[in-house]
Amino acid sequence: MIFYSLEFLIFFMAILASFYFLRNNSSRKAVLLAASYYFYAYWDWRFLSLILISTGVDFVVGKRMAITSDVRQRKMLMLVSLIVNLGLLGFFKYFNFFIDSLRPIIEGLGMNAVTLNILLPVGISFYTFQTLSYSIDIYRKKLEPQESLLDFALFVAFFPQLVAGPIVRAAHFLPQLLKYKPLTSANLYMGFQIFIYGMFKKVFIADRLAMFSDHVFANAGAYDCVTTWMAAAAFHTQVYFDFSGYSDMAIGIACILGYDLGTNFNFPFFSKGINEFWQRWHISLSTWVRDYIYFPLGGSKKGRIRGYVNSFLAMVLCGLWHGATWNCVLWGGCHGIGTVANSIWTHSGCGGGNSRFAKVASWIVTTVFIVAVTVILRAQDMDQALLMFRQMFMPEAGQTWLSPFVIFIWLAMVPIHWLEYTGRWEGLFTPVATRWFSPAIIFSLLWLVVIFYPTGFQPFFYFQF
Amino acid sequence: MSRRITTIIYWSAGFIFSCLFIWAASAVFKNSVSPKVWDEAVGRYINAPETVIRTRAEGWADSTSASHGLTQAGEKIFFSPVPKFLYWGDSYADGVQVKSEQRAVNVFNAKAVDLGLRGVAVADSGLSMADFYFYIPRYEKLTTDVVGHVFLLAGMRSIIPGYHLDCHSQFLPDPWRFEASECPPSEVALEYASSINKWHVDFLHSIYKSLSEYSFRFSVGNLTAKEPIVEKVIPGLDSRQLEGAWIFMLDALEKKTKGNLTFVYAPLRPHLKDGVLVMGDNELEKKKIFQRLCRENGVGFIDLTQKFADMYELDGKLGQGFFNTPQGAGHLNVDGQALVGEGLYEYFSRGAQ
Numbered sequence: 001m002i003f004y005s006l007e008f009l010i011f012f013m014a015i016l017a018s019f020y021f022l023r024n025n026s027s028r029k030a031v032l033l034a035a036s037y038y039f040y041a042y043w044d045w046r047f048l049s050l051i052l053i054s055t056g057v058d059f060v061v062g063k064r065m066a067i068t069s070d071v072r073q074r075k076m077l078m079l080v081s082l083i084v085n086l087g088l089l090g091f092f093k094y095f096n097f098f099i100d101s102l103r104p105i106i107e108g109l110g111m112n113a114v115t116l117n118i119l120l121p122v123g124i125s126f127y128t129f130q131t132l133s134y135s136i137d138i139y140r141k142k143l144e145p146q147e148s149l150l151d152f153a154l155f156v157a158f159f160p161q162l163v164a165g166p167i168v169r170a171a172h173f174l175p176q177l178l179k180y181k182p183l184t185s186a187n188l189y190m191g192f193q194i195f196i197y198g199m200f201k202k203v204f205i206a207d208r209l210a211m212f213s214d215h216v217f218a219n220a221g222a223y224d225c226v227t228t229w230m231a232a233a234a235f236h237t238q239v240y241f242d243f244s245g246y247s248d249m250a251i252g253i254a255c256i257l258g259y260d261l262g263t264n265f266n267f268p269f270f271s272k273g274i275n276e277f278w279q280r281w282h283i284s285l286s287t288w289v290r291d292y293i294y295f296p297l298g299g300s301k302k303g304r305i306r307g308y309v310n311s312f313l314a315m316v317l318c319g320l321w322h323g324a325t326w327n328c329v330l331w332g333g334c335h336g337i338g339t340v341a342n343s344i345w346t347h348s349g350c351g352g353g354n355s356r357f358a359k360v361a362s363w364i365v366t367t368v369f370i371v372a373v374t375v376i377l378r379a380q381d382m383d384q385a386l387l388m389f390r391q392m393f394m395p396e397a398g399q400t401w402l403s404p405f406v407i408f409i410w411l412a413m414v415p416i417h418w419l420e421y422t423g424r425w426e427g428l429f430t431p432v433a434t435r436w437f438s439p440a441i442i443f444s445l446l447w448l449v450v451i452f453y454p455t456g457f458q459p460f461f462y463f464q465f
Numbered sequence: 466m467s468r469r470i471t472t473i474i475y476w477s478a479g480f481i482f483s484c485l486f487i488w489a490a491s492a493v494f495k496n497s498v499s500p501k502v503w504d505e506a507v508g509r510y511i512n513a514p515e516t517v518i519r520t521r522a523e524g525w526a527d528s529t530s531a532s533h534g535l536t537q538a539g540e541k542i543f544f545s546p547v548p549k550f551l552y553w554g555d556s557y558a559d560g561v562q563v564k565s566e567q568r569a570v571n572v573f574n575a576k577a578v579d580l581g582l583r584g585v586a587v588a589d590s591g592l593s594m595a596d597f598y599f600y601i602p603r604y605e606k607l608t609t610d611v612v613g614h615v616f617l618l619a620g621m622r623s624i625i626p627g628y629h630l631d632c633h634s635q636f637l638p639d640p641w642r643f644e645a646s647e648c649p650p651s652e653v654a655l656e657y658a659s660s661i662n663k664w665h666v667d668f669l670h671s672i673y674k675s676l677s678e679y680s681f682r683f684s685v686g687n688l689t690a691k692e693p694i695v696e697k698v699i700p701g702l703d704s705r706q707l708e709g710a711w712i713f714m715l716d717a718l719e720k721k722t723k724g725n726l727t728f729v730y731a732p733l734r735p736h737l738k739d740g741v742l743v744m745g746d747n748e749l750e751k752k753k754i755f756q757r758l759c760r761e762n763g764v765g766f767i768d769l770t771q772k773f774a775d776m777y778e779l780d781g782k783l784g785q786g787f788f789n790t791p792q793g794a795g796h797l798n799v800d801g802q803a804l805v806g807e808g809l810y811e812y813f814s815r816g817a818q
Contacts, residue, residue: 006679007681007682007683038685041686042685042686045687046687215791222737222742223792399737399783399786400792401788401791402788436479438475439476442479443482443483444483447484447490448487448490450675451491452495
């Protein structure tokens with residue numbers, strides 16, 4: 001069920017209506033859990049079983065880990081959680097990738113390299129990471145196990161963030177379930193505002209940017225240098241608006257219901273380094289990778305060189321999380337090299353300090369690097385990526401198409417970022433009574449979405465993860 | 466004033482402001498609806514005269530419709546006593562994506578001052594040869610000095626038997642014949658479109674259309690259960706059948722008019738596909754057959770295939786694609802229209818000499 005469909009509107013209104021009549025926290029949570037399972041089953045009811053398995057295993061593992069102090073037993077339980085969660089993820093998402101990649105070896109051994117016709121369950125990468133973080137935190141004794149199965153199941157399946165994040169941590173979300181959350185006009189207004197803003201980003205901006213970038217990527221090599229760079233940058237902008245738009249919608253819906261999902265994006269286009277970019281981009285994923293991959297590998301505690309290696313490996317795995325293709329692995333690897341280069345540059349003290357020139361130069365280098373590398377993520381295969389790179393770096397003659405919509409969006413982003421830079425962005429999201437223009441902005445964005453709804457369905461880019 | 470009243474005022478004022486905003490935005494950036502009226506004289510539904518049709522999704526132009534489905538510029542020529550040809554075609558000939566003076570027939574008119582010949586476009590989306598067959602005598606009755614008819618072929622499909630769009634006449638086999646068909650546009654197009662167009666409230670129509678076409682689903686899903694979309698396959702005709710069909714078609718058209726007949730073929734090539742500019746004509750065989758039949762029947766045939774290829778080779782320009790749409794796809798752009806207009810001029814110049 002897509003957030004901006006009429007079915008979702010009716011579905012959500014029904015939940016709000018039930019919240020109005022149910023004044024008991026447990027009943028409300030039961031309604032939310034049922035609604036979340038229905039929300040997921042709307043795509044494919046059969047994959048609900050995967051969520052139920054993941055929920056059941058981690059709930060039991062968590063409880064058992066808490067009652068035993070035997071290190072070996074705790075390790076075994078942790079291993080069970082890892083095998084079940086990563087096993088499901090590996091089978092449904094990576095099985096064919098590994099078989100295809102190892103095909104020469106398998107066939108060299110005289111065996112049949114059979115791939116399976118498997119559908120990727122929507123959101124499996126997101127809820128798997130959530131349940132894993134729960135078990136790992138209990139194993140590390142940073143979190144107490146959840147007593148209530150209802151609460152834990154709701155943490156795993158909470159519909160606003162179920163299929164495309166943000167990846168919510170148990171320590172952040174589970175305490176919120178303990179208290180009864182009254183519906184308040186402040187939450188309603190704030191959530192509605194964030195939701196509309198997210199929907200505008202996704203439907204009006206991202207889907208229209210996709211019309212341009214999809215066409216140029218599909219015809220890689222046919223367009224000239226400027227158009228190809230523009231398409232690469234448009235795709236980067238599209239992914240930002242697509243994913244941050246979804247995150248905003250999820251955060252807005254949760255806010256209306258009284259729950260906080262945290263922040264997932266923080267003006268990533270401000271980034272003046274790859275490391276800063278990952279502190280601003282898909283924050284819930286980057287912090288997960290940091291806490292559950294980079295730190296366990298040793299972080300930078302075992303020396304600078306080891307830190308760089310760990311950083312690189314973490315980014316490669318981050319790339320693999322994005323998709324079961326070598327393009328994604330390579331994209332992660334490039335970001336890994338970027339983070340290492342960024343760290344070396346910072347440690348060497350060559351950054352030029354805080355001068356305005358140094359900041360602008362850093363921003364340009366970072367942006368160009370990220371845009372160029374994004375081509376690998378978007379391209380269908382390496383051939384397409386190479387054609388795009390050829391036109392970007394060793395251009396041949398080609399068609400020119402400078403989409404006015406893309407230019408308009410980029411120009412419109414300047415004042416928004418200026419507001420953030422000057423600290424006035426947050427001010428736009430204050431309660432309505434103090435800002436007369438806020439309702440006008442909200443309704444206008446809503447109108448733009450409804451009236452300029454692009455024909456042809458563009459699924460959320462991050463649904464494939 | 467209490468906080469609650471202030472809030473209500475802000476929300477109400479905000480909603481009103483947003484309505485004004487979307488009204489203005491859609492009046493500038495959105496395609497307008499086309500009000501339709503029945504024209505008894507030509508026996509077809511036409512765009513209501515004196516209405517401005519905005520095209521924004523592909524290209525950027527405004528077109529003011531006139532009587533009998535003509536444009537304003539065309540109407541003046543149509544009713545003036547000058548030798549003229551009628552320029553028939555579908556949306557490619559209509560060319561609402563470009564300004565009036567940039568459309569092929571007006572490019573021709575601007576160049577052909579010395580020829581003493583003018584062109585008048587009778588074109589609309591979805592029209593095909595079967596429609597023209599019935600319309601030619603009706604339009605000829607309304608004016609004088611029609612010396613001929615020019616048909617724009619954007620590809621060959623509009624003269625292929627069996628080609629059919631709802632509410633349009635058909636070219637059918639066994640035996641070869643044209644069958645008239647005309648059905649009324651939607652109630653909205655007939656009753657309300659005029660007011661919607663006049664007050665620029667096309668955004669309300671968008672909402673109505675979206676809601677009326679929306680299909681709800683509340684049942685749980687099963688992703689693998691989707692039925693593959695099966696496209697209707699019209700059995701292809703072999704070259705002998707096509708030849709027979711076109712001999713009938715040319716003969717039928719010649720019986721409908723005393724004027725000369727000319728076909729102008731715009732190949733929609735080079736065309737951008739999968740990163741490659743497709744230069745060749747995928748309808749070459751059909752075109753050759755039709756071209757030969759035209760020659761044998763004394764019917765003009767202007768082949769612009771080479772002109773379109775040369776334009777790309779020399780200037781890197783494609784005949785399709787606008788500033789706001791993919792290049793090498795869609796309707797004829799300014800360059801494509803100009804090429805057709807110049808092709809017509811060259812053809813009629815040769816005839817005049």
